[in-house]
Structure formats: structure tokens, C-alpha cells
Amino acid sequence: xxxxxxxxxxxxxxxxxxxxxxxxxxxxxxxxxxxxxxxxxxxxxxxxxxxxxxxxxxxxxxxxxxxxxxxxxxxxxxxxxxxxxxxxxxxxxxxxxxxxxxxxxxxxxxxxxxxxxxxxxxxxxxxxxxxxxxxxxxxxxxxxxxxxxxxxxxxxxxxxxxxxxxxxxxxxxxxxxxxxxxxxxxxxxxxxxxxxxxxxxxxxxxxxxxxxxxxxxxxxxxxxxxxxxxxxxxxxxxxxxxxxxxxxxxxxxxxxxxxxxxxxxxxxxxx
Amino acid sequence: xxxxxxxxxxxxxxxxxxxxxxxxxxxxxxxxxxxxxxxxxxxxxxxxxxxxxxxxxxxxxxxxxxxxxxxxxxxxxxxxxxxxxxxxxxxxxxxxxx
Numbered sequence: 001x002x003x004x005x006x007x008x009x010x011x012x013x014x015x016x017x018x019x020x021x022x023x024x025x026x027x028x029x030x031x032x033x034x035x036x037x038x039x040x041x042x043x044x045x046x047x048x049x050x051x052x053x054x055x056x057x058x059x060x061x062x063x064x065x066x067x068x069x070x071x072x073x074x075x076x077x078x079x080x081x082x083x084x085x086x087x088x089x090x091x092x093x094x095x096x097x098x099x100x101x102x103x104x105x106x107x108x109x110x111x112x113x114x115x116x117x118x119x120x121x122x123x124x125x126x127x128x129x130x131x132x133x134x135x136x137x138x139x140x141x142x143x144x145x146x147x148x149x150x151x152x153x154x155x156x157x158x159x160x161x162x163x164x165x166x167x168x169x170x171x172x173x174x175x176x177x178x179x180x181x182x183x184x185x186x187x188x189x190x191x192x193x194x195x196x197x198x199x200x201x202x203x204x205x206x207x208x209x210x211x212x213x214x215x216x217x218x219x220x221x222x223x224x225x226x227x228x229x230x231x232x233x234x235x236x237x238x239x240x241x242x243x244x245x246x247x248x249x250x251x252x253x254x255x256x257x258x259x260x261x262x263x264x265x266x267x268x269x270x271x
Numbered sequence: 272x273x274x275x276x277x278x279x280x281x282x283x284x285x286x287x288x289x290x291x292x293x294x295x296x297x298x299x300x301x302x303x304x305x306x307x308x309x310x311x312x313x314x315x316x317x318x319x320x321x322x323x324x325x326x327x328x329x330x331x332x333x334x335x336x337x338x339x340x341x342x343x344x345x346x347x348x349x350x351x352x353x354x355x356x357x358x359x360x361x362x363x364x365x366x367x368x369x
Binding site for chain 2 (some may be wrong): 145150188190192
């Protein structure tokens, strides 16, 4: 049974695209067929993070408007054979998306894939509402920081009212994914800790992705962090989150960097 | 406790508890705003309809407010009626009776 998952947040820059790419690749590595769909029309970036920017010919808008067929727009990942990308249009704006058209594309994707991961644009406008419209589950990407938590709360309210599931009296299963988390700063009381965030948002936790240079390194070379360096701390956290999505019970730990002896002796790197 | 110790040695105070408290207050307020407008609009319309059956009102002069308190909340209904509305009532009755 195919599952439609929206990766959303309200706030920009918290790691939605990184998360979509990393989780999509992690799920694909476990043998399931996955498509990641970029809903950020006009500001597409999932293609760049996935390293497929030079292979985009047709896009989501072309398929919604019937200019191209879905198989023409789908791009197969170079590294993982059961991972696909449906890119957004860079030249159009979000008004080119229609509720009915998106519904049709999602229905067709559901007949071809196990997982449909929708990478939402920031904000609460048309692009974001259509990205979540047909979702069965939602990942709300949240940074341990006041403005991100506030926006997450707003998005949770929208998931509970503006989705097809909500309108039919069903619920979208929601998960919080905390990204850019620094355990040392949280321990010093400089950063909202996990319990605070979960208590405020009253939504279960899917995973904790530690702040790490590996995330930037992976996006620099156009590779999901779970492919680029599967042993890195953020990749391990994403693999755990992907298994939890599949229903496995895994202990919640924040993976740490494997530091060399000298680094440990000299203490943490400057934040 | 450990935070207090760190505060002593580190010199910098922990700001996370402040963040947490500010968020809790703000979100309690915002969730109220987002959850309630329909209720207030409905109340206002129904109050306006009931009173208008008896007194001619300017719809803009009907104000319904909900103030949230810690233990109790108050619903404030402020209706401005024109002077001499008694005559209008009688006039209305006569019209209805005739």
C-alpha cells in the first residue's frame, strides 16, 4: 500500500529538502521504491541536492497540465535504482498547480511507488497547502529554536484542517523531526531541549538529526547524506528515522561524530 | 540544578527556559485565535438575529469579545441600540399587527 508523506515545516531553511533527499534515499536503500517530489515551484532545489539538476527535462507542472506524461518527467537516481525524482518547475509559479491536477499526479504515483515523499516549500501558501493536501503522513521538520517551533505549531494546525484526510474526518499521522540539534548546547541550557519541543508541539518524535558538517558536504556534491557518507552521524540518524517510518521500534539516541583522540582531548570544535 | 551550577561556572545564563516559556504563552494565544474565530462569528450572528427580531440594530454596533483568563474566561457582548428604540419596537408591533 503506497504511502504519501509530506515533509513540511512552515519556516524556511530548517532542512526540508535535505530531509526529503536523505529519507528518500534511506527508504530506497532498504529495498522499497521511492519517489521524491519537489513542490517548491519557482525555487526548486531537490534536484540540486540529489545531483540531478542537469537531467531535468519535464517537471511537475508539465505533468499537472498534461504537457508531459509522468514517465517522461520522472528522473531515476544514478546511485539507487529504486529512487526517483519528480522535479518542480523553475520558470513557473505556484499558481500553476491545481488541486485537481496534483491529486491526479499523486494517484498515478501511488500506483507506481511504495513511498511518495513530497518536499513542501516554506510558508503556508498554495505550494505548501498542495504539498500536504493528499498526505497520509507528515514529517514536521523543526529546529530547536523559537521561530521554527512556532511555525511548526501553525503547520500542525493546517495538517489537522486543510488536508483531504482531515476533511474526511480521518487524521494525517504526524511526526516531528528535529534537525540541527546540538546536544552539548541543549545540555548547557542554551538550546531548547527535545522534551520542551515535544511537550509544546504535543506530537511524537520521529528522530533527532545532529548539527553536522556532513550535511553541507553532501549537498555540495549533490548526494543525499545517507548515500554520501552512510556512517556519518546525520546519516545514521536518518536511517533510524526511516526505519521508524516503516513501523520499527528503535531506541531514540542522538548519533555523535566519531572523533579522533586529539579532537576529544582538545574538546569540541567551535560551534 | 546542573544548569545552575553551569551558570555559576560558565558565567552565561541558560536561555532555553526563557524560550520555552515564551513559546508556551504565545502558542496558547495563537491556538485560541485560530480555533475561535468561527465560534465568535457564529455567536455574533445569532445574537444579532435574536435582538434584531425586537429592536432595529446597526449590525456594526454589535461587538462580541472573548477574553481568556487563567481560571475563567469572559464573553463580552456590547450592543449599541439607537435612542428611542422603544418607539421602534411599538411601531414594529403595530406594523406586524396591522
